[in-house]
Structures are given as structure tokens and as C-alpha cells.
Amino acid sequence: MHPPTAPAIHVQGIEKKFRHNYALRGVELQVATGEVRALLGPNGAGKTTLVKVLTTLIKPDAGVAQVNGWDVTAEPKRVRSSIGMAGQYATVDGVLTGFENLFLIAKLRGAGRRGARRVADDLLARFRLTEAAGQPAATYSGGMRRRLDLAAALVGSPPLVILDEPTTGLDPEARLDTWDAVGELVADGTTILLTTQYLEEADRLADRITVIDQGRVVAEGTSDDLKAQAGQRLVLCVAEDGQLAPAARALASATGAQPDVDRRARRLEVAVTDGSAALGRALAALRSEGVEALELSLCRSTLDDVFLALTGRGRRTPGNRTSQAGQARPEESA
Ligand SMILES: Nc1ncnc2c1ncn2[C@@H]1O[C@H](COP(=O)(O)OP(=O)(O)OP(=O)(O)O)[C@@H](O)[C@H]1O
Ligand SMILES: [Mg+2]
Known part of the structure; x- marks a missing residue:
């Protein structure tokens, strides 16, 4: 046996x-x-x-x-x-x-x-x-x-x-x-x-x-391991369309990465590896760009983020994040 x-x-x-x-x-x-x-x-x-x-x-x-x-x-x-x-x-x-x-x-x-x-x-x-x-x-x-x-x-x-x-x-x-x-x-x-x-x-x-x-x-x-591996995300919402470009510049300079921008929701999002330090830099950068944040938050990556990052499939729309994780499913192939 x-x-x-x-x-x-x-x-x-x-x-x-x-x-x-x-x-x-x-x-x-x-x-x-x-x-x-x-x-x-x-x-x-x-x-x-x-x-x-x-x-x-x-x-x-x-x-x-x-x-x-x-x-x-x-x-x-x-x-x-x-x-x-x-x-x-x-x-x-x-x-x-x-x-x-x-x-x-x-x-x-x-x-x-x-x-x-x-x-x-x-x-x-x-x-x-x-x-x-x-x-x-x-x-x-x-x-x-x-x-x-x-x-x-x-x-x-x-x-x-x-x-x-x-x-x-x-x-x-x-x-x-x-x-x-x-x-x-x-x-x-x-x-x-x-x-x-x-x-x-x-x-x-x-x-x-x-x-x-x-x-x-x-x-x-x-x-939890997988989410931790993917780090955290900075999420920023602004009040006006005109603030999207300076906001994107501010987040890019604070994090070294280009944020995903959801124009309709006026929401920007970017992955960060040094959570609260990045949040501090983002605040300073937003101030110097003259951007008023409606919402600025640091959140843990979802399993969704991990999966998309690992399998190399980009976000179809940044708005996906707010949809149910279980629905972010790759398109059926024939
Ligand atoms: N009998 C087969 N003959 C030729 N190619 C095959 C065969 N079975 C699977 N493949 C190919 O091997 C790869 C893996 O297929 P597999 O069915 O294991 O994927 P899967 O992860 O189960 O996908 P799904 O979520 O669509 O079920 C695919 O590229 C598929 O086209
Ligand atoms: Mg299968």
C-alpha cells in the first residue's frame, strides 16, 4: 500500500x-x-x-x-x-x-x-x-x-x-x-x-x-497571500473632467506608474507597493497640481487585480473594479 x-x-x-x-x-x-x-x-x-x-x-x-x-x-x-x-x-x-x-x-x-x-x-x-x-x-x-x-x-x-x-x-x-x-x-x-x-x-x-x-x-x-503579493491600490475621484489630466500627472509622479483612468466615473487608480508613503506623496502631488480630491483612498488589491496582473489581461474598463469580482471573466472562446 x-x-x-x-x-x-x-x-x-x-x-x-x-x-x-x-x-x-x-x-x-x-x-x-x-x-x-x-x-x-x-x-x-x-x-x-x-x-x-x-x-x-x-x-x-x-x-x-x-x-x-x-x-x-x-x-x-x-x-x-x-x-x-x-x-x-x-x-x-x-x-x-x-x-x-x-x-x-x-x-x-x-x-x-x-x-x-x-x-x-x-x-x-x-x-x-x-x-x-x-x-x-x-x-x-x-x-x-x-x-x-x-x-x-x-x-x-x-x-x-x-x-x-x-x-x-x-x-x-x-x-x-x-x-x-x-x-x-x-x-x-x-x-x-x-x-x-x-x-x-x-x-x-x-x-x-x-x-x-x-x-x-x-x-x-x-x-490573502495572493492579494498581499499584488500590493495595494490608490484610488482617487475628482469632481470635474478638467481635473483628470493633472490628477493623472500627480499620481504618476507620486507612484512612478501610469494610473488607469475611468473618465466617466472621474476615477483614477494605480497600483502601489509602499502604501501609506505613496498616499502621502500623492496628497502632496495633488496639492501642487491644484487638484481637489473628492475621494482619495488606499485599498488592498482584490483577487480580480491579482488575476488580471498575473494572466496579463489588462482591465477592460477601470470601472470593472466596482463590478462583482466573479463576473470579471474572460470572454468565452468558441
Ligand atoms: N483534445 C485536444 N486537442 C487539441 N488541443 C486541445 C485539446 N484539448 C485541449 N486543447 C488545447 O489545450 C489548451 C488547454 O485547454 P484546456 O481545455 O485544458 O483549457 P481550460 O483551462 O480547461 O479552458 P476552459 O476554461 O475553456 O475550460 C487549449 O489551447 C486547448 O485548445
Ligand atoms: Mg476546461
Whole structure:
């Protein structure tokens, strides 16, 4: 048997190329038992490819990947029996009822009829699907289907559950529902790896966040670590359009960086590394430019700022900052 101290996931130098296109370029990832880890990245970052490697659906070209102590290439069966998985696209069969889906999976995982029935009934109750248990899954709402997917991933109580974009495409209510369901897994002590494009989701669900972009890990830490790494931001609002240019000059001279300017909101914003000292210099510079500040404040970077800085995607509009973090999502690619 593998040592009980093996991390839930150990990934070193994993590479995967599709024709001429590198999906993974040397990914490193360690997830401890009992941890909830978010793999955060924009479209095409390589999240699903990594999930496929970890769930033995594809073989890596290079590197080591171990799941619950088992090597994905050498011991794929043991890996598969030690994990639960909910894919990016619904994995349940729409023709079968909710009950039948779970019952079948439980039987495939080795339960007898009675045991499988009990597992299915328990999971349906846990995910508030008891009433819909007898209906074909195709008639379920998106949120119900996702709950059924999550339930399916839990059949057999695997110690590690991997969820690929569990809430993409869900309406806000169904997303909250799914978050609650994930929260229940966490309470059970299940180790979870979930991929997401939503900062808010990573922030809310995960103990630690691994940011992945273009097949590489570009940052890792708790959400606080990542925000601290991105430093702080100076935010200035002015009363008149005519003050925007001198205000931008003042902030640039105080911080050494060009501020983002939202003309409509008459709001300027710039990243700073030496918070209160920069605030002092900004005040002096604004005074000498003759700018009257409506608002001048120092705030901690949001996860949004971190993500945009790390993945090199500029702010589309500075006004984005005031929108919900979870909505600052890269455009869908076809
Ligand atoms: N089977 C495949 N054949 C060719 N290219 C592929 C294949 N699967 C993935 N890719 C490419 O590998 C890269 C990573 O894709 P992947 O699906 O892992 O990204 P992702 O982070 O899951 O994105 P999304 O958020 O859109 O699901 C992309 O450039 C994608 O086009
Ligand atoms: Mg994907």
C-alpha cells in the first residue's frame, strides 16, 4: 500500500502537447489531504487538461502525477477507484432518472443492489433531489443537474473529489446552491480540487488557490497571500473632467506608474507597493497640481487585480473594479 502520508495530489513537471500546441508546460502542484484547492485560470489555461491527466483520461507527455499516492500512468485503476469526478460538461445520463444514475454508478463501483439503493437514496436526499429522483435527469434544471453530477462524484465516498468548473454556465441561484453542496463535502473532510474561472468562487471555496495560465502555474497561495503579493491600490475621484489630466500627472509622479483612468466615473487608480508613503506623496502631488480630491483612498488589491496582473489581461474598463469580482471573466472562446 502507499504510505498514508502521501499527499492527495503530487504533480511535478507535467507536460502535455496537442499537435503543436502545449496545453501544459511543466505544471507543479501539491495538494494536501483534507485541503480544498482551486485551480484558477482563464479559458484555455490548461485546467481541464490537468484534470484529465489526474483522472487518467489522458496520459502526460512528461512529468510525474500521483493521486492519493498512486501514479496515474502506472496505476490508473487504483487512481480511478480513489477519486470522484464531476466533469466540465454534465456526466450524468439524461435518459436515466436521478436515482438510476446514482444507483448504476454505485453498482459499477462495486456495491450490491441494496447497498447501491441506500447510497443513491442518501445522496439524493443530501443534494435535495429526493422529489425529482424518479424523473429523467434530462428534465432537471441546470442547477439540479449539477447537484446530481456532484452527487455522482461522491458515490463510494472517495477521499478526493475533482470538480471541473462546477458552476460555469449556472445562474446565480444555482451557483450558490452548488457552493453549498461543495461546502458540505468540505465539512466531511473530503479533499477537493476544483477548477474555476471565477475569482469569487476560488476565494469563497478554497483554502489555497493555484493560478494557471497558458499551461503554467503563475502563482499559488491563500487568497490573502495572493492579494498581499499584488500590493495595494490608490484610488482617487475628482469632481470635474478638467481635473483628470493633472490628477493623472500627480499620481504618476507620486507612484512612478501610469494610473488607469475611468473618465466617466472621474476615477483614477494605480497600483502601489509602499502604501501609506505613496498616499502621502500623492496628497502632496495633488496639492501642487491644484487638484481637489473628492475621494482619495488606499485599498488592498482584490483577487480580480491579482488575476488580471498575473494572466496579463489588462482591465477592460477601470470601472470593472466596482463590478462583482466573479463576473470579471474572460470572454468565452468558441
Ligand atoms: N483534445 C485536444 N486537442 C487539441 N488541443 C486541445 C485539446 N484539448 C485541449 N486543447 C488545447 O489545450 C489548451 C488547454 O485547454 P484546456 O481545455 O485544458 O483549457 P481550460 O483551462 O480547461 O479552458 P476552459 O476554461 O475553456 O475550460 C487549449 O489551447 C486547448 O485548445
Ligand atoms: Mg476546461
